[in-house]
Amino acid sequence: MAMTDSERAARAELALLAGAAPDVAAALKGWLARLGNERRLSAKTREAYARDMTGFLGHLARHLDAPPDLAAFEALAPRDVRAVIAAKRAEGIEPRTQMRFLAAARSFGRHLEREGLGKVGALTAVRAPRIARTLPRPISVADARKLADPDLRAGEARETWVLQRDAAVLALLYGSGLRISEALGLRRREMPAPGEGDHITVTGKGGKTRMVPVLSNVLQAIAAYVQACPFALELGGPLFVGEKGGPLSPRIVQRVVEQLRGALGLPDSATPHALRHSFATHLLARGGDLRSIQELLGHASLSTTQIYAAVDASALMASWRAAHPRATLGERSGKGG
Incomplete structure (x- = not known):
């Protein structure tokens, strides 16, 4: 154990x-x-x-x-x-x-x-070592959805409930922007059934709690896993369990993502934590404000959340360079508009 x-x-x-x-x-x-x-x-x-x-x-x-x-x-x-x-x-x-x-x-x-x-x-x-701040590398909306689709692994020699469990965990990471430790730390009683609620209270870093929404399709994925799980999930026990009934290890989830990114041709940066990055980046791209995203992620400082604004701007410029008819010409000539 x-x-x-x-x-x-x-x-x-x-x-x-x-x-x-x-x-x-x-x-x-x-x-x-x-x-x-x-x-x-x-x-x-x-x-x-x-x-x-x-x-x-x-x-x-x-x-x-x-x-x-x-x-x-x-x-x-x-x-x-x-x-x-x-x-x-x-x-x-x-x-x-x-x-x-x-x-x-x-x-x-x-x-x-x-x-x-x-x-x-x-x-x-003594001055602390300087750290080069790297931008998070989110996964596309389409690929994030595929990672949480149990049908992607339909050919594997694994029990159906295990595939449903893995899909439910990944859907929760992306749908609610949770850290893997927060998702695996949830108790059974803390997750509402479909139609009985749309949010959960999560315990994050430093023991701080926050309220986060849970999408209906994520609740349905979790309910399907709970129904298929062969173990009696006690209300005070862990929501997600391993194949022997004990608490699910983060390493299992990491290995699942490693396998899936190989099947989808995703880079090594596609990790469980990248789903949290994707949650924040995609929210921002759809008009979410930084303060709200900060609260959802549980960041103590807004400066930590602001890095997603840089990601969004970087993606916007990449799209512009790829699609704008004058982008290549303007960059080659060094002229601004």
Whole structure:
């Protein structure tokens, strides 16, 4: 049976504490408790913090030739922190992951200062790696619909209810713009039957809840899966289950999309999360306003949602270049209109 998010977080936290100097381990335990109790971060986020901090401490120990204690932390110079980041860069780790390592270390540093255990000024003195902001790559409306069509996999040697389940999950990701963790975290009682409601309450990042609409055809796809499912879906249990009746793993959904994009000739960027991108981009293209899309996606900041405006503008220009009779001529001559 697959581990729960809480179990994975506990394992990551134990691994972090096992490799730390005793006084640092005690401080890390307090930091992890603060993340869970005061900041109310989800188990998945706590696991990420623990893993990133484990990586940071491992590289720092190699740089210092010993696991750092609290005195060593306070004595860190900016060059020591840069050495850790440089080591990650040499391993081919991308800037976004480097930034996460530094963010975890800074969070721990703030905890040390709040608890009177020392001030690690070197962590804030080092500039975070620059991240090139890439535009999301949405899937076309037609391809998004095909991904959620169970008939596309009719020839597979899989049970019908499994195909219906996969189609229902993908339809929900595209139809409501959910993260895969949000869709698979739904309880049976949280999804209305067709004709009994048109929205659900979703728990997103940081434990924040939001209300999102569910299309009638998506509700019908989910109802078909529920009816065909051979397991008794308890009201308080997961809505989507695996072939042995336990919670459905995100990796199963990812593998399904990998297979389907091969059948449809889609690029590697066609992932379950790309369906969420497609939801936002297609809404914007049809006149949806950014504020409403921000609420539907559960973004904390409008600037995060604004990236879809750039996607929409980019697609518009691509269409113009392909279709406008003077586009090629104007670009070749370098003249504007």
